[in-house]
Amino acid sequence: MKKSTKVCIVGLGRAGRFHLASIKKLDSIELKYVVDPALSTRDDIVQNNDFILLEDIEEALADDELDAAIISPPTQFHFDCVTRFLKAGKHVFTEKPLGRSLAEIQTCFELSAKQEKALFLGFQRRYDRNFRALKSKVETLEPIKIIKTSSRDNPQPSLDYLKISGNIFHDMLIHDFDMLIFLLGNEPPISVFAYGHAYDEDIRKIPDLDTVMVILKYKTGLICSIDTSRNAIYGYDQRLEIFGEGGMAIAENERNHTVQMHTSQGMEVPAINESFPERYKEAYTAEIEDFTKALSQGRLTNIPRNECILGHLLANAAHRSIETGAPVDFEDYLASQGVDLRET
Numbered sequence: 466m467k468k469s470t471k472v473c474i475v476g477l478g479r480a481g482r483f484h485l486a487s488i489k490k491l492d493s494i495e496l497k498y499v500v501d502p503a504l505s506t507r508d509d510i511v512q513n514n515d516f517i518l519l520e521d522i523e524e525a526l527a528d529d530e531l532d533a534a535i536i537s538p539p540t541q542f543h544f545d546c547v548t549r550f551l552k553a554g555k556h557v558f559t560e561k562p563l564g565r566s567l568a569e570i571q572t573c574f575e576l577s578a579k580q581e582k583a584l585f586l587g588f589q590r591r592y593d594r595n596f597r598a599l600k601s602k603v604e605t606l607e608p609i610k611i612i613k614t615s616s617r618d619n620p621q622p623s624l625d626y627l628k629i630s631g632n633i634f635h636d637m638l639i640h641d642f643d644m645l646i647f648l649l650g651n652e653p654p655i656s657v658f659a660y661g662h663a664y665d666e667d668i669r670k671i672p673d674l675d676t677v678m679v680i681l682k683y684k685t686g687l688i689c690s691i692d693t694s695r696n697a698i699y700g701y702d703q704r705l706e707i708f709g710e711g712g713m714a715i716a717e718n719e720r721n722h723t724v725q726m727h728t729s730q731g732m733e734v735p736a737i738n739e740s741f742p743e744r745y746k747e748a749y750t751a752e753i754e755d756f757t758k759a760l761s762q763g764r765l766t767n768i769p770r771n772e773c774i775l776g777h778l779l780a781n782a783a784h785r786s787i788e789t790g791a792p793v794d795f796e797d798y799l800a801s802q803g804v805d806l807r808e809t
């Protein structure tokens with residue numbers, strides 16, 4: 466049996482760097498290549514780590530020793546990288562979003578099944594200890610009547626990133642849609658409605674939004690709201706609340722420490738985590754660890770194809786609601802896409 470999985474990372478930016486940090490913590494995985502055309506052998510990150518730097522993926526694709534690829538370049542390159550590594554017989558872990566269209570997502574899952582190679586998706590909130598504990602309470606709260614999620618980024622990503630991110634629905638809210646699917650399974654809502662605004666002029670010019678609220682209504686009566694902003698000055702704010710017949714469960718932010726200061730002036734609480742690499746550092750490692758375990762167990766996915774498709778279509782529907790100013794009938798929308806979420 467091989468001692469560890471040999472991988473390459475494609476794209477060593479913000480996401481690639483948290484994957485590099487995870488690999489360094491794990492014995493089950495070994496980094497052979499990094500592919501990033503913007504890096505040079507003189508860069509500190511290359512000098513201080515033990516990997517071969519490549520400008521493109523060709524050498525990695527052809528390397529029989531390489532087991533898997535971690536795909537984290539800008540979103541527009543995901544589909545090409547995922548499909549080429551799967552075709553080359555490598556397992557793939559890819560950052561979200563998997564593809565920019567339903568067809569791309571379906572092609573990736575079909576290829577993974579055909580090649581019998583894993584296709585894992587980087588929805589790290591599913592590996593976060595708070596959200597996992599929250600999920601374990603869902604049954605006790607049923608029937609669930611309201612879910613509220615707040616998802617506010619910090620610091621605001623660069624304009625260069627935002628211009629090529631897809632849009633706020635596919636880049637950011639995709640995590641919140643995935644959280645709803647994680648909690649509820651792939652039960653689709655019947656209606657999706659969104660309001661949004663761009664306070665930032667540069668974001669407005671892209672054109673994109675920096676502040677969005679989405680409301681989803683389900684057949685059971687359940688109503689979910691997602692509020693999101695590209696920039697919260699007080700830190701990286703990710704909370705989730707479930708309210709139901711059995712009570713209420715809340716997953717709070719992680720704080721830098723737990724000491725509260727009480728004085729005659731009132732109470733002071735410590736700041737919440739500053740940004741996503743800090744908030745999710747354990748979850749990022751857990752997802753890569755799960756990926757390496759899956760390879761030895763023959764598991765091909767961490768998130769089923771239909772759950773990934775539902776998240777993508779919810780992002781499309783919310784965007785469409787912004788464009789039309791009206792709620793999107795999600796059952797009609799699913800039918801128009803020829804999607805049956807019960808299919809495996």
Ligand SMILES: NC(=O)c1ccc[n+]([C@@H]2O[C@H](COP(=O)([O-])OP(=O)(O)OC[C@H]3O[C@@H](n4cnc5c(N)ncnc54)[C@H](O)[C@@H]3O)[C@@H](O)[C@H]2O)c1
Pocket residue numbers: 475476477478479480481500501502503504537538539540542560561562587588589626636741
């Ligand atoms: N799961 C999460 O929490 C999370 C967080 C941030 C970003 N992401 C995702 O990760 C991806 C990258 O985002 P980021 O913030 O790291 O962006 P980034 O701009 O910080 O980094 C992208 C890196 O990819 C490199 N690159 C560009 N073209 C390339 C190519 N053709 N081949 C290989 N490398 C290439 C760039 O030089 C850069 O170093 C995005 O798809 C984003 O959605 C996920």
